[in-house]
Amino acid sequence: MSRAAGRRRVGTLALRPLDPLEDAELVHAWLTHPKSAFWLMQGARLVDIEREYMAIAASEHHHAFLGLHDGEPAFLMERYDPRHIELVGLYEPEPGDVGMHLLVAPTDKPVHGFTRAVITTVMEHLFADPRTHRVVVEPDIGNTAVHRLNEAVGFVPEREIDKPEKRALLSFCTREQFEAAGVRHAVAGRTTARTRATAVSGAST
Structure with a gap:
């Protein structure tokens, strides 16, 4: 199952800069x-x-985007430079690292595969910048649904870290790991994709 096919089933996804007011x-x-x-x-x-x-x-190191589903607001994405915020002193950044936070709007009627399509769209957006080599996330250690979602698109957990506000699971996804994850799901077929693409209302990373 291709990424494009998955997004066709859930509709059109897009990102625009968030207006703070x-x-x-x-x-x-x-x-x-x-x-x-x-x-x-x-x-x-x-x-x-x-x-x-x-x-x-x-901020020149932090940017927020509103995600649209068929033109309607449906998710929030933040990208940040981990050399300057969030992870300063907690790991050794590499050239091309980009931090990411993601929130899918809470809903009582989740659409199957939607959250997976959202994170795929976000990752494609981040890697569309040729300067991005690796995406960094630090979700709460207890947020197991997001850990599974991240791993489904290629993230590899590194270690637990202590941030001021939480204990987090530091994880990385290189451009190559993201592309390889797409190949694996395309080969695995519909059953595997359904198993790993659980829709998580309010998913955050």
Whole structure:
């Protein structure tokens, strides 16, 4: 099953820069939802979200994007430079490293394969930049659903690390590992893809 075929079934996915004021109310609802607990923003006020994403918009090392599903907001993605934020002093960065956070909007009606299609779209977006060699993630050690999702697109866990806000599973995915994961799923066929592409409402990494 090709990546393109998987996305055709769930619809069209796209990314645009997040507007810290226009999109704040929507993102606030996502981040404070119980299914988004791993983002640790359950008690955030709307003004807190506005300030957070205004700061990101002003940063040269951190960028936020709103993901669209058939033109409608459906997920949030942040990319960051781990040499300057999030992971400073916690690992040895390599040239071409890009950090990533992902939140799929919480829903009571998950679409089969949707979260897998979202993370695939995000990874393709990150690797579309020829300077990106490796994507770095640090999800909460207890977020096992996201660990499985990450591994399905090529991430390899490295080790557990202690961040100020959580104990995290540091994981990496090179361009080659991402491409190899796509080949494996294409060869494995529909059954394997269905098993590994569990839709996770509120998935975050």
